[in-house]
Amino acid sequence: MAGLLELTAYELAQKIRSREVSAQEAAEAANERVEAVEPEVKAFITTTPELTLARAAEVDARNGNLKPWDGVPLAVKDVLSTRGVRTTCGSRILENFEPLYDASALVNFGENLVMVGKANMDEFAMGSSTENSAYGPTRNPWDLSRVPGGSSGGSAAAVAAGEGWWALGTDTGGSVRQPAALCGIVGLKPTYGRVSRHGLVAFASSLDQVGPMTRDVRDAALLLQAVAGHDPHDSTSANVEVPDYLSELEGGVSGLRIGLVGEMMGEGIDPGVREVVERIAGELEEAGASVGEAHLPHQEYALPAYYIIAPAEVSSNLARFDGVRYGLRVPAEGVHEMYRRTREEGFGDEAKRRIMLGTYALSTGYYEAYYGQAQKVRTKIIEDFRSAFSQFDLLLSPTAPTVAFEVGAKVDDPLAMYYQDVCSIPANLAGIPAISVPGGLSEGLPVGVQLMGDHFTEPLILRAARAVEEVSGFEYEMKP
Amino acid sequence: METKERRTYQAVIGLEFHAHVATRTKMFCGCRVAYGDPPNTHTCPVCLGHPGALPVINERAVELGVMAGLAMGCEVAPRAVFARKNYFYPDLPKGYQISQYEEPICTGGYIDVPTSEGTVRVRIQRLHLEEDTAKNVHVGTSGRMHGSTGSLIDFNRSGTPLMEIVTEPDIPSPEAARETAVRLKEILQAVGASEADMEKGQLRCEANVSIRNPDGSFGTKTELKNINSFRFMERGLLRELRRQREVLEAGGQVQQRTMHYDPEGDEVYETRSKEFAEDYRYFPEPDLLPLEFTEAWINELRSRLPELPEAMRARFVEQYGLSEYDAGVLTSDRELASYYEKVAFEVDPKQAANWISGDLRALLNEAGTEISDTKVTPQRMIELIGLVENGTISRSAAKDVLARIFESGESPSAVVEREGLAQMGADELSGVVEEVISANPEEAQRVREGDKKVIGFLIGQVMKATRGNADGGQVREILMERLGS
Numbered sequence: 020m021a022g023l024l025e026l027t028a029y030e031l032a033q034k035i036r037s038r039e040v041s042a043q044e045a046a047e048a049a050n051e052r053v054e055a056v057e058p059e060v061k062a063f064i065t066t067t068p069e070l071t072l073a074r075a076a077e078v079d080a081r082n083g084n085l086k087p088w089d090g091v092p093l094a095v096k097d098v099l100s101t102r103g104v105r106t107t108c109g110s111r112i113l114e115n116f117e118p119l120y121d122a123s124a125l126v127n128f129g130e131n132l133v134m135v136g137k138a139n140m141d142e143f144a145m146g147s148s149t150e151n152s153a154y155g156p157t158r159n160p161w162d163l164s165r166v167p168g169g170s171s172g173g174s175a176a177a178v179a180a181g182e183g184w185w186a187l188g189t190d191t192g193g194s195v196r197q198p199a200a201l202c203g204i205v206g207l208k209p210t211y212g213r214v215s216r217h218g219l220v221a222f223a224s225s226l227d228q229v230g231p232m233t234r235d236v237r238d239a240a241l242l243l244q245a246v247a248g249h250d251p252h253d254s255t256s257a258n259v260e261v262p263d264y265l266s267e268l269e270g271g272v273s274g275l276r277i278g279l280v281g282e283m284m285g286e287g288i289d290p291g292v293r294e295v296v297e298r299i300a301g302e303l304e305e306a307g308a309s310v311g312e313a314h315l316p317h318q319e320y321a322l323p324a325y326y327i328i329a330p331a332e333v334s335s336n337l338a339r340f341d342g343v344r345y346g347l348r349v350p351a352e353g354v355h356e357m358y359r360r361t362r363e364e365g366f367g368d369e370a371k372r373r374i375m376l377g378t379y380a381l382s383t384g385y386y387e388a389y390y391g392q393a394q395k396v397r398t399k400i401i402e403d404f405r406s407a408f409s410q411f412d413l414l415l416s417p418t419a420p421t422v423a424f425e426v427g428a429k430v431d432d433p434l435a436m437y438y439q440d441v442c443s444i445p446a447n448l449a450g451i452p453a454i455s456v457p458g459g460l461s462e463g464l465p466v467g468v469q470l471m472g473d474h475f476t477e478p479l480i481l482r483a484a485r486a487v488e489e490v491s492g493f494e495y496e497m498k499p
Numbered sequence: 500m501e502t503k504e505r506r507t508y509q510a511v512i513g514l515e516f517h518a519h520v521a522t523r524t525k526m527f528c529g530c531r532v533a534y535g536d537p538p539n540t541h542t543c544p545v546c547l548g549h550p551g552a553l554p555v556i557n558e559r560a561v562e563l564g565v566m567a568g569l570a571m572g573c574e575v576a577p578r579a580v581f582a583r584k585n586y587f588y589p590d591l592p593k594g595y596q597i598s599q600y601e602e603p604i605c606t607g608g609y610i611d612v613p614t615s616e617g618t619v620r621v622r623i624q625r626l627h628l629e630e631d632t633a634k635n636v637h638v639g640t641s642g643r644m645h646g647s648t649g650s651l652i653d654f655n656r657s658g659t660p661l662m663e664i665v666t667e668p669d670i671p672s673p674e675a676a677r678e679t680a681v682r683l684k685e686i687l688q689a690v691g692a693s694e695a696d697m698e699k700g701q702l703r704c705e706a707n708v709s710i711r712n713p714d715g716s717f718g719t720k721t722e723l724k725n726i727n728s729f730r731f732m733e734r735g736l737l738r739e740l741r742r743q744r745e746v747l748e749a750g751g752q753v754q755q756r757t758m759h760y761d762p763e764g765d766e767v768y769e770t771r772s773k774e775f776a777e778d779y780r781y782f783p784e785p786d787l788l789p790l791e792f793t794e795a796w797i798n799e800l801r802s803r804l805p806e807l808p809e810a811m812r813a814r815f816v817e818q819y820g821l822s823e824y825d826a827g828v829l830t831s832d833r834e835l836a837s838y839y840e841k842v843a844f845e846v847d848p849k850q851a852a853n854w855i856s857g858d859l860r861a862l863l864n865e866a867g868t869e870i871s872d873t874k875v876t877p878q879r880m881i882e883l884i885g886l887v888e889n890g891t892i893s894r895s896a897a898k899d900v901l902a903r904i905f906e907s908g909e910s911p912s913a914v915v916e917r918e919g920l921a922q923m924g925a926d927e928l929s930g931v932v933e934e935v936i937s938a939n940p941e942e943a944q945r946v947r948e949g950d951k952k953v954i955g956f957l958i959g960q961v962m963k964a965t966r967g968n969a970d971g972g973q974v975r976e977i978l979m980e981r982l983g984s
Contacts, residue, residue: 106550116550118551120549120552220550254555335585335594338593339550343592344652381585381780390782
């Protein structure tokens with residue numbers, strides 16, 4: 020079955036559709052691979068080998084009318100609600116929680132979704148290394164002493180290690196793109212509203228977005244095709260037609276105006292990372308794009324604004340985990356003591372830190388100075404992008420300031436950890452789509468380059484990302 | 500010599516109402532709104548606050564909220580925003596209530612409230628939409644949390660739509676407060692925005708109460724809770740105002756407190772004060788887009804507003820020649836008004852008013868029946884009044900007939916026929932009169948001599964002999980003629 024593992028998701032899907040390969044063969048290959056590498060990689064909180072096979076059998080039993088993505092085993096970040104399969108969000112507080120319904124993104128993918136398991140993550144998607152998981156850290160398949168990035172580190176590691184062909188992650192400040200960059204795969208954060216959030220356990224509602232994490236750009240286009248679309252259950256989902264994401268992929272970059280973001284290429288970005296991005300910029304120019312320097316003048320305020328808005332929303336979103344109806348309950352005398360002890364034991368340090376930050380930021384007397392001010396910054400950042408997109412079709416930058424770092428290197432320094440998202444956060448604040456695609460190596464580890472576009476320009480972003488893939492010479496390689 | 504300054508005590512009252520919005524489904528999910536069903540039978544991930552579930556606004560609730568606002572002359576915001584009100588409580592599954600804060604759907608507006616001291620204009624500060632909480636049921640005690648052995652939660656109520664309506668502190672007396680509530684109820688019912696039955700908890704109220712300082716400024720206010728009937732509202736406010744006045748007269752100061760009214764003992768109690776003020780950390784609900792209302796949409800809703808109780812009252816006085824009182828009674832209930840109009844279209848409107856607001860309502864009240872459920876259909880009522888108008892039966896016989904058909908639902912004619920209640924014709928009646936005169940010669944003589952008072956006795960005898968099937972006026976006429984007085 021080793022041959023199957025070499026295929027991309029797109030290629031595998033075609034073989035399944037043409038019945039050249041059965042979904043069950045693919046499922047078995049995925050399960051075997053999981054068994055082989057999971058002890059080292061630890062990409063999953065919950066693996067579901069029986070479900071994987073059962074669903075694959077259902078796919079095979081279907082007579083024709085398979086969708087172009089059916090039957091390809093998928094890893095699902097454990098923040099997406101899966102009916103009857105425990106969904107922990109990387110938290111002790113939801114250790115045994117089995118949802119009553121499937122997330123709309125999974126429903127869109129279709130019945131008989133062949134799920135490999137629920138991928139590890141930083142608790143409630145808060146973190147950049149997957150070390151904030153209550154279920155232990157995931158390792159980077161490229162170097163098991165290093166982190167896979169986060170918060171969708173389990174999803175990224177699963178794809179990099181071939182534990183399933185592709186994965187869904189979620190991105191609130193870079194949580195799809197940064198781990199994709201650190202694990203040498205493709206990660207796309209779609210336009211806010213492109214994929215339904217219904218069933219995505221909320222971290223920061225105004226920023227969260229489900230995104231594909233894949234071996235290459237074509238797979239990303241296909242997976243986006245599978246999960247995108249308007250959802251009446253999510254008022255913030257966009258009622259905008261879903262285009263064919265695959266049809267323009269090979270269009271190239273000739274004639275495209277690409278802006279290299281000056282504010283994301285300076286201090287704080289590793290020289291090795293900068294080099295890769297500069298090289299890619301040069302190659303794109305050679306491929307026919309016009310490359311210039313773009314500016315996002317309020318970039319330096321994006322990270323601080325994010326660390327007001329996201330914690331504010333999370334302080335409210337995590338309030339429902341109170342031990343009353345589901346999840347962990349630590350019994351105590353009286354309801355308030357029960358709340359206190361349940362949340363004390365159920366949440367990890369980072370979740371508590373952000374709940375406190377957010378609670379403070381929303382408090383009477385501080386609201387205007389913090390939350391109100393951060394919203395103004397958000398408006399400025401949106402204006403920055405609007406202005407940049409009047410000059411450029413796409414913006415180019417590093418995805419993350421560094422390559423994968425050692426496990427434990429930043430756990431005691433939250434600010435250094437937060438800085439991992441310095442290049443990815445602005446797209447979330449503005450709600451625009453952004454993709455990370457491998458651009459090359461630095462210190463033998465993958466470097467992601469980021470392309471950002473205006474709202475709903477995923478076809479353009481994917482097309483340019485495909486060109487990056489072409490010029491970079493980087494090819495997916497299963498690790499370890 | 501010591502002169503004690505006499506102080507007048509002027510009440511200042513503001514009311515805050517919560518009304519159930521009359522929608523079929525909940526505010527943010529598709530679960531049915533149903534009260535009294537077995538616990539936890541109308542729930543889903545959204546109203547249970549399950550992880551990842553998202554709210555979707557019930558458009559009908561927004562329409563009804565805006566229509567209620569328009570009915571009170573409110574301004575409808577071009578843009579309204581839902582906000583999260585954050586606090587922990589077991590009946591609040593998400594740890595926040597979706598409500599509205601800085602940008603409610605309606606502001607301004609007023610209700611004109613008639614009181615014994617003239618009409619008071621009570622301004623509406625705001626009207627907004629929110630979701631109700633679940634219901635805690637404490638077991639092992641009489642239903643209070645304190646001392647209970649356990650608590651259960653029924654989520655059927657969780658997420659049902661509520662309208663919060665806040666008045667300005669324009670209300671000068673407990674009587675005016677009660678009347679404000681009555682008028683509000685009528686408006687909400689007329690618009691169809693809420694059934695607004697206080698007894699059923701569909702309209703709940705809290706009051707802010709203070710006594711104006713001698714210099715005219717506002718005194719310290721207290722919040723009064725548990726005034727969930729019109730009667731208790733007035734009595735509770737009177738009681739709290741008396742308490743405040745006693746505090747002031749004793750030289751004390753009113754403390755800002757939340758008070759609880761106990762109608763049984765007619766007492767007010769201070770509710771246990773919180774250790775610190777709750778900070779709800781309101782912020783705009785990121786799961787919902789702001790509501791945007793176009794002028795055209797607002798106008799369309801305005802055009803759908805039914806005739807409001809006050810306008811209807813004025814029209815009844817004008818069109819049917821009714822007294823203010825009768826018009827008020829008949830328009831206090833939409834169904835009753837509609838019933839009346841059907842009947843008044845066919846018979847004398849004043850007679851119709853007498854029968855409906857008097858006799859029929861008495862029967863309804865006694866039986867605890869709603870006008871919409873009575874067996875006396877407008878058609879039956881028209882027939883009954885017709886029988887009186889054309890002299891077939893007397894008014895007193897008609898009252899008996901009404902009582903019968905109220906029970907049986909038969910047609911009035913059938914009852915008259917069967918019971919032989921039709922009035923006697925003039926000839927037959929003359930015969931009876933002759934008999935009565937012969938049987939009572941002394942009294943007849945006294946009438947002939949001009950003693951008018953005795954005629955009543957003779958009329959009574961005739962009525963008795965005819966078992967009431969005679970028109971009193973006609974009997975008198977015949978008697979007068981015979982006795983030549």
